[in-house]
Amino acid sequence: MDIINPQILTLITTYKCTAACENCCFNCSPQYSRLMSISEIKEYISTCKATFPSIKVVVFTGGECTLLKDDLISAISFCANLGLKTRIVSNGHWGKSLETAQNYIKLLTDNGLSELNISTGKDHLKYVPLTNIINIIQAADLNDKITGIVVSIEKREDYNGNNPIKILREKATLLKHREKTFIVESPWVNFRKRNILFNHQERIEKREGCKNIFSGIQINPNGQLLSCCGLACEYTPVLKLGKFTQDSLLRKYKQQFNDILKLWLYTDGPLNILNQINETSKIECRHDCDYCLELLTKSNNIKKLLDIDNKRAKEIVLKYIIDIKTLKK
Numbered sequence: 001m002d003i004i005n006p007q008i009l010t011l012i013t014t015y016k017c018t019a020a021c022e023n024c025c026f027n028c029s030p031q032y033s034r035l036m037s038i039s040e041i042k043e044y045i046s047t048c049k050a051t052f053p054s055i056k057v058v059v060f061t062g063g064e065c066t067l068l069k070d071d072l073i074s075a076i077s078f079c080a081n082l083g084l085k086t087r088i089v090s091n092g093h094w095g096k097s098l099e100t101a102q103n104y105i106k107l108l109t110d111n112g113l114s115e116l117n118i119s120t121g122k123d124h125l126k127y128v129p130l131t132n133i134i135n136i137i138q139a140a141d142l143n144d145k146i147t148g149i150v151v152s153i154e155k156r157e158d159y160n161g162n163n164p165i166k167i168l169r170e171k172a173t174l175l176k177h178r179e180k181t182f183i184v185e186s187p188w189v190n191f192r193k194r195n196i197l198f199n200h201q202e203r204i205e206k207r208e209g210c211k212n213i214f215s216g217i218q219i220n221p222n223g224q225l226l227s228c229c230g231l232a233c234e235y236t237p238v239l240k241l242g243k244f245t246q247d248s249l250l251r252k253y254k255q256q257f258n259d260i261l262k263l264w265l266y267t268d269g270p271l272n273i274l275n276q277i278n279e280t281s282k283i284e285c286r287h288d289c290d291y292c293l294e295l296l297t298k299s300n301n302i303k304k305l306l307d308i309d310n311k312r313a314k315e316i317v318l319k320y321i322i323d324i325k326t327l328k329k
């Protein structure tokens, strides 16, 4: 079976965070203590790059990856020396003033960073003020080595007129290099009370396959390989591939393509699968990964997944083969 080569290496460097957002899907908080060490990070990067030359970008995320301090800088520089692009995902706690933001971005870019991804929204704002995000947007605009900055804002209906997207988009119109700044809303799942939806109107009825699976290598702070870094990845053994080791990386990655369920997630996506295995669907989820949680953690669904017959399995494999033939054209 042909495999899809991974393009991105994502290192979930820690679940420690300066914030403790109410609906953080990984329950990150200042209480968590484990951080990837620089020797672990270098081993992951050099092994993944040697095993999969298709990898061009390394993403450092968490938790809050900037808590790795000097180790994050060394890791970025290590990637640059290997010809790899880098991106960090952060809540922007370090942007307390324009000057602080400029200095930190200079440190990052002098060592090779080219992309920034900043998260904000109602939960985040309890810990990191919007002025930090504004300082970071402006500082990134002034730094020519930053090629792209994405600010992801929790998509929800309960801002009561204080939606940060409006303020940030207005600020973005004043930037010198507007084209490299993207202010986007991203789905935000109420993790504490799953039956309450943050944006009823825009419930996602996605019927496409999940293309996050098979797009990269993901490693969590405990050195476990994950099939994706979506919301469900830490809550089901289905999306865990076992401990990272140099000797087993290629085998574990390739094994995914022998797993009918993963092929099915890739070709059809979790909502489509739920609809196919359930005669009547009363699913109160709204984000693709939320459907995935429903599919992979509810015993009634797991039982039905285990019962799929040969005919269905063959159809999934055929669909996957056609999909990747189209992809490779």
Ligand code: SF4
Pocket: 017, 018, 019, 020, 021, 023, 024, 025, 026, 027, 028, 029, 062, 063, 064, 091, 119, 124
């Ligand atoms: S800032 Fe991000 S990682 Fe930190 S607690 Fe909030 S959602 Fe989680």
Ligand code: SF4
Pocket: 210, 211, 212, 213, 227, 228, 229, 230, 231, 232, 233, 265, 270, 288, 289, 290, 292, 293
């Ligand atoms: S839909 Fe499922 S497989 Fe896809 S990214 Fe989300 S959790 Fe991962």
